[in-house]
Amino acid sequence: MERETMKFRDEEGNVVELEAVARVYVEEQEYLILAPLDENSEDEFVFRVDKDSEGKEELNAVEDDVEFLKVKKEYKNLLYGEVE
Known part of the structure; x- marks a missing residue:
């Protein structure tokens, strides 16, 4: 199975994969x-x-704590089958 990788620049301008x-x-x-x-x-x-x-995917970092916690909870549920 092929990995899906992406390259970004961090705050210092370094390329991070x-x-x-x-x-x-x-x-x-x-x-x-x-x-x-x-x-x-x-x-x-x-x-x-x-x-x-134009309908193209655009990635935006989640910075809102409430939104982040909702995603984290769903990801945890996906991994471990936990429902809180």
């Missing part, structure tokens, strides 16, 4: 969970998948 580890849906909104390819890192990032005016 992230792998898509899950697609999660909350209230009909799609989110993408991305993790660094560095296996020593446990960081994961949440991006909302929006559509631009």
Whole structure:
């Protein structure tokens, strides 16, 4: 199975390669969970998948705490089958 990877620039302008580890849906909104390819890192990032005016996917980092927690809960449910 082929990895879905994406490249981003961090705050310092360094290129960071992230792998898509899950697609999660909350209230009909799609989110993408991305993790660094560095296996020593446990960081994961949440991006909302929006559509631009031409219908192309556009990734926007989730910065709202409430939205982030909803996605985290759904991702945890996807992984472990837990419902709180």
